[in-house]
Amino acid sequence: MTEILHAFREEHEIALTESMQGLISRHLPEERVAEADRNRTFLRDVWKTLGENGMLGLGMPVDCGGSGGGVAESTIVTRELARVFPSMAVDYVLCGMVGRTIIDSGQHTDLIAGLASGERIYSYALSEPGGGSDLLALRTQAKFEDGSWRINGQKLWISLANEADLIFVLARTDKPEEGRSQASGLSLLIVPADQPGVQANKVNLAIMRAAGTCEVFFTDAIAPADSIVGERGRGLHALRGTLDVERVLSAAISLGIGHGALDLVLRYVNEREAFGGPISRYQAVQHPLAESAAELTAASLLVEHAARLIDAGKPASQESAMAKLVAAECVSRLVDHASRVMGAMGIAEESAMQRFLRDARLQLFSPVNNDLVRSIIAQGLGMPRSY
Numbered sequence: 001m002t003e004i005l006h007a008f009r010e011e012h013e014i015a016l017t018e019s020m021q022g023l024i025s026r027h028l029p030e031e032r033v034a035e036a037d038r039n040r041t042f043l044r045d046v047w048k049t050l051g052e053n054g055m056l057g058l059g060m061p062v063d064c065g066g067s068g069g070g071v072a073e074s075t076i077v078t079r080e081l082a083r084v085f086p087s088m089a090v091d092y093v094l095c096g097m098v099g100r101t102i103i104d105s106g107q108h109t110d111l112i113a114g115l116a117s118g119e120r121i122y123s124y125a126l127s128e129p130g131g132g133s134d135l136l137a138l139r140t141q142a143k144f145e146d147g148s149w150r151i152n153g154q155k156l157w158i159s160l161a162n163e164a165d166l167i168f169v170l171a172r173t174d175k176p177e178e179g180r181s182q183a184s185g186l187s188l189l190i191v192p193a194d195q196p197g198v199q200a201n202k203v204n205l206a207i208m209r210a211a212g213t214c215e216v217f218f219t220d221a222i223a224p225a226d227s228i229v230g231e232r233g234r235g236l237h238a239l240r241g242t243l244d245v246e247r248v249l250s251a252a253i254s255l256g257i258g259h260g261a262l263d264l265v266l267r268y269v270n271e272r273e274a275f276g277g278p279i280s281r282y283q284a285v286q287h288p289l290a291e292s293a294a295e296l297t298a299a300s301l302l303v304e305h306a307a308r309l310i311d312a313g314k315p316a317s318q319e320s321a322m323a324k325l326v327a328a329e330c331v332s333r334l335v336d337h338a339s340r341v342m343g344a345m346g347i348a349e350e351s352a353m354q355r356f357l358r359d360a361r362l363q364l365f366s367p368v369n370n371d372l373v374r375s376i377i378a379q380g381l382g383m384p385r386s387y
């Protein structure tokens with residue numbers, strides 16, 4: 001199935017796919033992934049290996065310490081990682097988003113080398129208990145006092161915050177300007193994680209168990225005066241330039257889960273026998289899987305199209321939103337069919353299918369929920385804003 005897109009790929013992209021598959025087969029065998037998932041462990045050694053091999057710096061310029069390449073290359077790596085270990089693919093995308101935001105702002109670019117090598121981890125802290133989809137409802141405050149920023153508030157569902165050196169926090173620094181939306185006055189600040197005012201605790205989720213999802217409390221946490229990314233009061237603006245990329249890479253996670261689940265179920269239905277032959281001979285088994293494979297191929301083309309538009313510097317908001325939506329919904333149906341035809345084995349701890357089934361759930365609502373994505377697409381089609 002992966003090979004479908006090889007027809008459109010340049011040689012270096014095929015080499016990247018093969019190099020990533022090689023790294024995965026050496027460092028992420030199924031037993032290791034299953035154990036890390038069960039114990040909710042972030043595999044720092046594998047993370048560093050990804051860094052040493054240039055995977056973490058993709059999409060960030062070489063002269064800043066990145067590995068170059070664009071969204072198309074990051075999509076390949078994200079998909080291959082999610083095909084085996086979706087939790088790590090989530091971390092890959094979210095930590096990468098921090099790098100892209102830095103590059104987009106043209107500030108703090110000295111931070112890229114540490115991120116790209118895997119030596120340093122930066123978390124991306126937007127969501128709060130009272131504001132996930134509705135970011136404008138956030139309550140975290142940052143006040144400038146005695147030459148530094150003092151941050152108070154709580155963030156929730158933050159990937160790798162307990163492993164992070166720096167946490168990029170969206171907080172209110174100023175009151176909204178009169179006549180402007182609640183978005184004005186929000187700023188993105190770089191907060192050092194290793195200080196008494198920052199407390200990150202892991203939260204146990206039933207999905208993406210090894211992604212290191214955390215709640216983070218900021219109690220008079222301190223950040224240096226120059227820690228703002230982009231302009232003060234325009235934090236959402238600083239993030240906006242990377243939203244399309246985030247959607248495409250989220251779609252790539254869906255594709256990876258879809259490919260992983262499809263490979264697994266196809267092996268299974270050809271081996272599993274019932275009533276004197278392999279279950280793959282039944283149309284009830286064949287048809288949903290055939291349909292899922294067709295949908296996955298269509299979603300792959302959409303993701304590829306959106307990635308290439310972004311890399312070409314063309315408008316891609318509609319295409320990125322569509323790719324996110326279509327890939328997430330298609331993989332949700334795919335894992336449902338796949339686990340059903342595997343019967344009890346589809347939910348057995350010893351099979352990776354139960355992991356794909358659980359992890360595909362995230363794709364429906366994160367990093368942005370699909371209902372909101374539908375509204376964004378509708379707006380792009382000329383209908384009124386409905387949220």
Ligand SMILES: Cc1cc2nc3c(=O)[nH]c(=O)nc-3n(C[C@H](O)[C@H](O)[C@H](O)COP(=O)(O)OP(=O)(O)OC[C@H]3O[C@@H](n4cnc5c(N)ncnc54)[C@H](O)[C@@H]3O)c2cc1C
Binds near residue numbers: 134211213372387
């Ligand atoms: C494993 C994991 C890792 C994460 N990592 C990070 C991270 O690193 N950093 C970070 O900041 N966040 C992170 N998140 C948070 C994630 O981005 C949010 O879960 C997501 O934005 C949705 O927010 P919510 O969960 O608060 O759902 P809500 O905003 O409460 O939405 C719940 C549901 O309400 C409906 N809904 C909401 N708004 C609308 C609307 N306008 N129109 C129609 N329907 C609507 C949808 O059905 C939606 O699914 C992570 C979450 C998980 C599970």
